[in-house]
Amino acid sequence: MAxxxxxxPDEYLAITGMNVKSVKITKAAWVWxxxxxxxxxVQPHDYAMNLQAMTxxxxxxxxxxxxxxGPDVNQRGANSRRDLHEPFAGAGSEGGPADADHGVHAHDFRREDQGDSLMKFAMLLADSGTSKSGSNHQFLExxxxxxxEGETRVLVSSMTMEEIFTERExxxxxxxxxxxxxxxxFGLKIYNANVKELKDAPNSLYFESLSRKAHEGAVNEARVNVAEAQLRGNVGEAQRKGEQEREIAKIHAETAVQKTERDIERASAxxxxATRKNELNRDVDISRIAATRKTEAQDEELKREVQIKRAAAEMERLRASDVVKATIARESKQQAADAKAYEVEAEARADFEKRKQTAEAGVYKAKIDTDAAAYKTKQDAEAWSYATLKNADANLQKKLKEAEATAAMADAYARMSQAFGGPAGLLQYMMIEKGTYVEMAKANAEAVRGMAPKISVWNTGAEAGASSSGEGSGGHPSNIAAMRNVYQMLPPLMTTINEQTGITLPEWQFGRLAGQMSQVERQAGDVKPNGKR
Incomplete structure (x- = not known):
């Protein structure tokens, strides 16, 4: 039954049998x-291996x-690109069913993939002889x-260890x-290949030895690099300080020049x-004079008309004499007005010329002073900048020479240390050469000078001649002699204490000690050798 x-989504169907020439690979189909x-x-799997190979x-x-x-799902056969609308041929000859679903069956037949990767993979799984997924995976693995394993060992055997390391890609x-x-x-595809770090085989120390050698070389190189970096740092620091001082001097000089230029521009402005103000004042004065003159002219014109009218009226009465007097008077006033206007205009022009000359003289003087100040400031700035640059260069050269001298001295001390057998030998040589031991002896002598120590030595034994009493003879212990020795030791001891500290023992204490000592000696003299008095 169909x-x-x-x-x-991660699977495919492999169909064989009636109306299928080889194997049909599809996602969905009728199974007849x-x-x-x-x-x-078609899920890919990871295959991890730890191969032991030989170069x-x-x-x-x-x-x-x-x-x-995993299976290569992209390498499909030629039938996967066949036109799906081409006429179905050969179905009747294959004995395919001719029912209502004939169109679907024909479409599935046209989707059959011949010779593609999935078909090869399906045939490989069929060769395993089982349908269980676990067994299929083990067979494929x-x-x-x-x-x-085979291809890797063949490839490794044709390469050297150096080629494997340097040509990893x-x-x-x-x-x-x-x-x-x-x-x-087999229709399989490598999706990813990862070659991890090589390791030593059992009883082999090849990579360990190379790693140790590389580590020691890196440590030594790091030490050399640190020394070189310190040298470059000291020299670079000195250079940067010199550059900083030069840049600061340059900035100060540029600032002074810019300030001078601003002062010049301000003075010019x-x-x-001032010139513009003078011109405006001149125009105002001229306009005022012109207005005054025009007013006076109009006034005189009005007066003249009035006089003319009066003269005309008077002429009717006085005729020629009055007309002559009026004409003379008018002409006199006109001449006086003209003279006054000319005088005012002349004074205005003279005042304007005077102000103009004064303003131009001030501008010229300000310009001369500004140019002189700018030139002096510029010269001072250039001189200061030049002196600063020379000082910076001199300081830089001095620091460089000091650094070179220090490095040479350190190198010389290192060689001397090696020659004297180490830092201790070098230190002893330098102390002897510079007279350090002599100075230490002098210092110790100065430290104990003026102390004036006093040393008292006395003997309380038999050698001091204090055994006249014969104590201790006869083979028995002499307690009296020991006490006498102690008593004989006290006077010089007290004398020494007095000399060193200034303390004096009271006399009554000496008297008591003397009396007790005499009593002890008398008691000892009364005792006979056999113990009887």
Missing amino acids: SYRIAA PFQRCMRFS KEKLQFLLPVVFTI NIVKGII VFKRRIFRNIQSELDQ EAVL
């Missing part, structure tokens, strides 16, 4: 009687690799690991290419303002 099968359907997953130089090592391999591409060429026949 059934419609649908594959999961006399047909078989198998599901298979061209017969050096054994462990090569950890991880490959991500054995094949893939066998291919990886080439090594990885060659492994990828060789293994991929073998996996193509003030001069132009």
Whole structure:
């Protein structure tokens, strides 16, 4: 009975049987009687291996690799690109069912992929002889690991250890290419290949020795780099300080020049303002004089008309004499007015010329003073800048010479230290050369000078001649002699204490000690050798 099968997103269906020439790979299809359907997953899997290989130089090592391999879902057969609308041919000859679903069946037949990667992978899984996914995966893993192990060992055996290290990318591409060429026949594809760090094989110390050698070389190189960096830092610091001082001097000089230029511009602007003010004052004065003159002219014209009218009226009465007098008077006034106007105009012009000359003299004087000040400031700035640059260069050269002298002295001391057997030998040599030991002896002598120590030595034994009493003879212990020795020791002891500290023992104390000592001696004299009095 027919059934419609649908594959999961990560699966495909492999159908064989009636109306299928080889294997049909699809996502969904009708499965008819006399047909078989198998599901298979296309998820890639990781294959991690720790291969033990041998190079061209017969050096054994462990090569950890991880490959991500899965079916190649992009390499589909030619039928996958066939026009799906081409007429279905050969269905009747194959004995396909001719029912209501004939169109669907024909469409599935046209989607059959012939010779593609998925078909090869499905045929590989069919060769495992089981349908369980676990067994299929184990079968596939054995094949893939066998291919990886064989191709990797063949490739490693044709390369040296140095080539594997220096040409890691080439090594990885060659492994990828060789293994991929073998996996193509099974429809598999390498999605990712990761070659980890090489490791030493058992009973081998090759990589460990190389690592130790590289570590020691890096440490030594780091020490040399630190010394060179310190030298460059000291020299660079001195250079930067010199550059800083030069830049500061340059900025100060530029600031002074700019300030001088601003002063010149301000003085020029003030001069132009003063000139403009004088011109405006002149125009105002001229306008005022012209208005005054015009007013006076109009006044005189009115007066003249009045006089003319009066003269005309008077002429009717007085005739010629009055007319002559009036004409003479008018002409006299006109001449007086003209003279006055000319005088005012002359004074205005003279005043304007005077103000103009004064303003121009002030502007010229300000310009001369400003130019002189600017030139002097510029010369001072250049001299100061030049002196600052010379001082900075001299300081830089001095610091560089001091640094070189210090480095040479350190080198000389290092060589002398090696010659004298170490820092201790060098220190002793320098102390002897510079007279340090002599100075220390003098210092110690000065420290104890003036102390004037007093040393008292006395003897209280038999050698002092104090055994006249014969104590201790006869073989028995002499307690009286010991007490006498102590008593004999007290006077010089008290004398010494008095000389050193100034303390004096009271006399009554000496008297008591003397009386007690005499009594003890008398008691000792009364005792006979056998113990009787």
